[in-house]
Amino acid sequence: MSDATHGSNGQSGASQTVCLVLVEADGDAVCEATRQALTVARELAGTVEAVVLAADEELARRLAPALAAEGVARVHAVTDPLLAEYGPEAFGAALAQLIRSVEPTGVVAPGTARGNEIMAHAAAVTELSLATGCVAIAVDGDAWSVTRQRWGGVLWEDATLAASVKLATLAPHAVAVQPTPGLEHATVSTFACDLDPTLARTQVAQRTPLGAGVTLSTAPVVVSGGRGVGSAEGFAVLEELAERLGGAVGCSRVATNNGWRPHADQVGQTGTRIAPNLYIACGISGATQHWVGCKDAQRILAINTDPEASLVQRADYAVIGDVQTVLRAVVDELDRARQPADAGAGG
Amino acid sequence: MCVKRAPAPGAKIPLTADGSAIDTRNLGFTMSPHEECAVEEAVRLVEAHGGSATVMTLGPPEAAEQMRDGIATGADHGVLVETDRTDWDPQATAAALGEAIAQLQQEGARFDLVLFGNESADAAHEQVSVRVAHRLGLPIVNGIKGLETSDGHVALRRDTAAGSERYEVPLPAAVAVKKGLNLPRYPALKGRMRARKATVRTIAALHHPGGLTSHGLRYPPDETTETEILGRGADAAPRVVELLGEEGLT
Numbered sequence: 097m098s099d100a101t102h103g104s105n106g107q108s109g110a111s112q113t114v115c116l117v118l119v120e121a122d123g124d125a126v127c128e129a130t131r132q133a134l135t136v137a138r139e140l141a142g143t144v145e146a147v148v149l150a151a152d153e154e155l156a157r158r159l160a161p162a163l164a165a166e167g168v169a170r171v172h173a174v175t176d177p178l179l180a181e182y183g184p185e186a187f188g189a190a191l192a193q194l195i196r197s198v199e200p201t202g203v204v205a206p207g208t209a210r211g212n213e214i215m216a217h218a219a220a221v222t223e224l225s226l227a228t229g230c231v232a233i234a235v236d237g238d239a240w241s242v243t244r245q246r247w248g249g250v251l252w253e254d255a256t257l258a259a260s261v262k263l264a265t266l267a268p269h270a271v272a273v274q275p276t277p278g279l280e281h282a283t284v285s286t287f288a289c290d291l292d293p294t295l296a297r298t299q300v301a302q303r304t305p306l307g308a309g310v311t312l313s314t315a316p317v318v319v320s321g322g323r324g325v326g327s328a329e330g331f332a333v334l335e336e337l338a339e340r341l342g343g344a345v346g347c348s349r350v351a352t353n354n355g356w357r358p359h360a361d362q363v364g365q366t367g368t369r370i371a372p373n374l375y376i377a378c379g380i381s382g383a384t385q386h387w388v389g390c391k392d393a394q395r396i397l398a399i400n401t402d403p404e405a406s407l408v409q410r411a412d413y414a415v416i417g418d419v420q421t422v423l424r425a426v427v428d429e430l431d432r433a434r435q436p437a438d439a440g441a442g443g
Numbered sequence: 444m445c446v447k448r449a450p451a452p453g454a455k456i457p458l459t460a461d462g463s464a465i466d467t468r469n470l471g472f473t474m475s476p477h478e479e480c481a482v483e484e485a486v487r488l489v490e491a492h493g494g495s496a497t498v499m500t501l502g503p504p505e506a507a508e509q510m511r512d513g514i515a516t517g518a519d520h521g522v523l524v525e526t527d528r529t530d531w532d533p534q535a536t537a538a539a540l541g542e543a544i545a546q547l548q549q550e551g552a553r554f555d556l557v558l559f560g561n562e563s564a565d566a567a568h569e570q571v572s573v574r575v576a577h578r579l580g581l582p583i584v585n586g587i588k589g590l591e592t593s594d595g596h597v598a599l600r601r602d603t604a605a606g607s608e609r610y611e612v613p614l615p616a617a618v619a620v621k622k623g624l625n626l627p628r629y630p631a632l633k634g635r636m637r638a639r640k641a642t643v644r645t646i647a648a649l650h651h652p653g654g655l656t657s658h659g660l661r662y663p664p665d666e667t668t669e670t671e672i673l674g675r676g677a678d679a680a681p682r683v684v685e686l687l688g689e690e691g692l693t
């Protein structure tokens with residue numbers, strides 16, 4: 097299965113443990129979540145090696161300099177024609193084959209939707225244990241002690257992960273990337289795997305790119321409404337404000353369940369998790385399941401009739417009052433504040 | 444479809460004094476919203492194409508309540524894979540669910556689709572579904588928000604940051620779905636009556652523990668912030684606009 101260029105563990109001595117990190121690429125760059133995984137992995141083993149899954153070695157070669165800068169000496173280019181397009185079964189099986197060949201002490205992956213999915217498949221194939229959504233991982237004898245998110249991060253669970261090869265994914269934003277002395281060069285070792293062609297059954301058949309315009313997950317400002325907005329029509333003033341600020345409109349589950357907004361707008365545990373610069377929460381109480389979707393915002397402004405509401409307590413700023421009254425006044429004030437400049441330009 | 448019983452907390456989740464578990468004395472129980480969509484989708488498929496829908500849950504005897512919720516929504520059969528009252532790790536859960544489904548198949552049941560939630564509400568391991576599918580030799584894709592069956596295939600759609608992906612998977616298949624796939628109906632009174640009367644099958648679960656051992660729950664380090672009250676009602680508008688200015692938005 098492994099071709100000539102793929103050695104066992106290279107020059108590393110018997111005492112050298114290897115931890116693999118699954119790389120998620122963002123074009124030709126290593127994504128932030130992968131850099132976080134590399135930061136954690138460096139504390140777990142003597143050597144950290146990277147894993148790039150693709151049809152050929154091209155991608156691994158392009159990413160190698162960035163990975164070397166993160167202290168990675170070896171990049172495993174795991175290749176198979178089936179890896180030309182994403183497919184959870186093929187990607188998981190490919191990683192499983194590499195795990196069996198390298199026998200690392202563990203594998204850490206970014207806890208993105210795709211990272212979790214590939215690791216779940218690799219875990220199912222190898223029958224190894226997997227801890228997803230970790231916020232901390234430490235070596236504990238032969239095992240790893242992990243802290244993982246439950247309830248979308250509202251609670252933490254302490255657990256022991258015991259397995260010949262430990263598999264873990266890291267919750268996004270859980271750790272800060274630490275600088276490390278980089279290396280000049282990372283060796284690319286090709287591991288040509290041997291995938292069952294039937295795994296093409298779960299390959300992506302078609303991709304549709306996103307249309308233009310701001311989206312909930314990338315908008316710098318999100319104006320979000322809950323039960324306190326009162327009706328579908330009540331969202332008009334939220335739309336007005338969002339449009340003026342170049343932002344998007346979000347909502348709570350009550351708003352989607354009442355049919356006031358499409359589910360695509362829902363923020364929270366079962367909606368979208370967002371991290372805008374500013375989150376304006378209008379008539380939203382701040383239930384746990386909503387909070388986990390907006391807590392990564394840089395700043396939160398809550399507008400609520402109830403000063404005791406959980407979201408008001410946890411926000412940076414709050415206005416106590418009726419959503420419609422407050423937002424109407426804010427939009428009018430904003431238009432007034434912007435007017436002199438326009439008038440000047442016009443005259 | 445596989446659903447899991449989980450507490451339904453409010454804004455704060457109460458823990459027992461020793462921090463080992465959630466204090467459920469004053470909480471109701473529910474299934475995860477993703478799983479509600481899995482149940483709704485199965486019921487719609489049966490309504491459109493015939494056949495039957497079976498809802499399965501692994502848990503203590505009380506988990507029969509979530510199974511009956513599934514029947515109230517329109518599922519035909521319920522199977523409780525009964526455990527003790529401990530929280531099973533994902534490998535043990537998947538092994539027992541896989542064995543139970545295999546047992547039903549040996550008895551002659553044929554499943555075209557096995558539906559899961561993308562993740563359970565409480566544990567969110569994102570892997571029980573995938574492990575069960577592998578045990579049954581079924582293809583599986585996670586995070587699905589669009590599902591359409593055609594002759595021998597199911598077309599699946601999932602959203603990504605860059606757009607959406609479409610999969611064409613041959614049946615039988617497993618699918619882990621996300622909230623937003625459909626709008627689950629509220630069970631009608633008739634459904635509730637039926638659920639109360641429905642007989643549910645119980646299969647004893649064998650415990651094959653995996654390598655993930657929980658030591659308890661705790662609250663993350665405090666993230667509370669000092670809230671600055673900008674004002675009351677319409678009078679607060681100038682301060683809000685000032686704040687928007689500080690954020691570079693005016």
Ligand SMILES: Cc1cc2nc3c(=O)[nH]c(=O)nc-3n(C[C@H](O)[C@H](O)[C@H](O)COP(=O)(O)OP(=O)(O)OC[C@H]3O[C@@H](n4cnc5c(N)ncnc54)[C@H](O)[C@@H]3O)c2cc1C
Binds near residue numbers: 362363420
């Ligand atoms: C497993 C699970 C997953 C869930 N996932 C999500 C999720 O992803 N996202 C989500 O949002 N929820 C989710 N929920 C639901 C969540 O628990 C809450 O029920 C929901 O977030 C409450 O929405 P809300 O704040 O709009 O409504 P409420 O909790 O009813 O709060 C309404 C708020 O509006 C205020 N208000 C009322 N009138 C006015 C007015 N005129 N002006 C100003 N303020 C006013 C009230 O003081 C109150 O604070 C989930 C629940 C479960 C069990």
Ligand SMILES: Nc1ncnc2c1ncn2[C@@H]1O[C@H](COP(=O)(O)O)[C@@H](O)[C@H]1O
Binds near residue numbers: 560
């Ligand atoms: N105890 C259980 N009983 C039935 N189904 C379960 C159970 N645990 C998990 N599942 C299913 O597997 C999915 C993923 O669970 P998890 O891996 O815990 O995130 C859930 O949404 C359910 O569909």
